[in-house]
Amino acid sequence: MDGIIFLQWAFDAVLGLGLLWLAWRALNSSDLFKAIVLFIAFGLLMALAWVRLNASDVALAEAAIGAGLTGALLLAALARLETMTDQNVSGVSAHPAHPPSPTPAGSRFSRGLLILLLSASTAGMGYAVWSLPSYSTGLSMDVAAHLDSSGVSNPVTAVLLNFRSYDTLLEMIVLLLAVLGVWSLDGLPPQPEKPPATVLETLSRFLTPVFILVAAYLLWVGADAPGGAFQAGSVLGATGVLLLLSGWRPRARLMQWPLRLALTTGAGAFILLGLLTLLLEKQLLAYPVAQAGRMILLLESLATVSIAATLAILFLSVSSGHKMKTGKEEKE
Amino acid sequence: MTATDYAAACLFILGGIFFFAGTAGLLRFPDVYTRLHALTKADNVGLGLIVAGLVLQAESWLVAGKLLLIWLLVLFAGACVAHLVARRALRKGIRIWTE
Known part of the structure; x- marks a missing residue:
């Protein structure tokens, strides 16, 4: 051995x-x-x-x-x-070939500010690591002790969707803010659909159902084994990216309120459930034990939709206004 | 170790040889087309041999089926991506290497 x-x-x-x-x-x-x-x-x-x-x-x-x-x-x-x-x-290189022109005072100031802020946050993180207790059993014992009341048997899912579900709530909001940030820069210009070439068409037509199946499996299995909303959502999001890369475009009709609904449904469900539990159980996102499993599945399903929509739309927004695959080489 | 384990070990070693040869080809071959050839050999046959070895050792049919599915998906994706890369390279005007 x-x-x-x-x-x-x-x-x-x-x-x-x-x-x-x-x-x-x-x-x-x-x-x-x-x-x-x-x-x-x-x-x-x-x-x-x-x-x-x-x-x-x-x-x-x-x-x-x-x-x-x-x-x-x-x-x-x-x-x-x-x-x-x-x-x-x-x-396009990280180091411009020409020596940079003398920096104006404003840019030098912002650069100094950036260095200052970065140093401060690095020092803060260093302090946080430094001040950790040198020996700690962590929280895994506590999680294991309360796993039965969480509604799932995968401890990671129990922490993410039950014990610390407000972390996941905030993560959903971060994703939403990311889309808002990108859209506030450029919006979402309409995109012409390019019918994909044969191989890409076969690839995307074959893989899309497989990916959807894998995402559903990851979502379902997350209750008992590694998997869950983020993994399932990213697989679905990757499906979206593959379809967009192949040249498919969502219908204009879908890009209006159905898209916005998909983007916000995860965060929205979290906030609604948080308010409900706050009213009924007097605590944010404290699910009743009997319903915990079902609530986690519901939240995870909606979060999966939101995560997938967010990731695919981020890709569409970032790549828009540019001919995806042909633009680069045809210029040369 | 049982006979199955020995057979699986042989398949792993064979698969490893294919991966090694594929990596060497990727690093040493002269142009994009020949490199693709080396790369897809490693992906298709090398991974196929390793999956075959793992299937021999699999605890259940379900696991074996999942492993085979992984191999088929990699085969499919590998073939498509190699085709796309090669086509793009041809359109870009990269010459096919001849001596």
Whole structure:
């Protein structure tokens, strides 16, 4: 068995060093496209690291959101940056070729302010880590003791959707704010549908039902095993991104109130349920034990819809105003 | 270790060889088309062998079915993505490597 332990140790060491190396390369790369690809690879290795730490829930979320959807968003943003600056791929670099013109006083001030704020928050986080008790059993015992009353048997879901469900409520609002932020910059211009090419059409037609099935499975299994709203939502969101990339566009009719309803339903359900529980149980989001399982499933289902809509719409908004796949090369 | 475990181990090693060869090809082959060839070999056959090994060791038919499904999905996605990359490269005018 010593050999197995050594192998695991070696694997972890390679994984950890690989992560550091990828992070450094991604930050240090002068080519933004390369940096994004390195970031995606970093996300996938990070998911592996979470698996090694026995945190499959986080691993699923990291692979789907951290590597997949964030990568897609970054690539779309880069493609848009290229059309905006009207340069080709190698032209957009993190380090401009020309020496920057002397910075005006305002920009220097804001840069100084940025450094100050970043240093302050880093110092705050450092202090928080420093002041942690050196030995702690954590809260896993408490969670295990109350798991029976949570309505689910997966402790992660119990914490996220019951014991600390206001965290998830706030996360839903953060997602909503992200869409509002992007829309306030540019709105959502109408997009012409481009019929996809044969292979992409087959791919998207075949994979969409599979993805929906996987999302439903992840949502359902979240009660007892790794999975849940965020994982299911990101898989559904990725389906949306695949369809958008293939050239499909949602009907204009759907882009009006049905879209807004989908975007807000998760946060809305949380707030409604929070108010109800506040009235009836005198505590925010304290579900009655008998109904807890059903309420969690309801909340998670609605949150899945919202998360998926948010992620897909973020991608559509970021990539809009730019010909997705053809614009880049045809210019060259 | 039982005979099944030995058979599975052989499949893992074979799969590992394919992944190794695919990685070497990805790093060493001269152009995008040949690199795609190396990459998809690793994905299709290498992963297929590893999944076959895992299926041998699977505890139930359900697990075995899920593993096979993963392989089929990777096959499908790999074939489509390789086609898309190669087509884009051709349209962009990247020459096919000849000696």
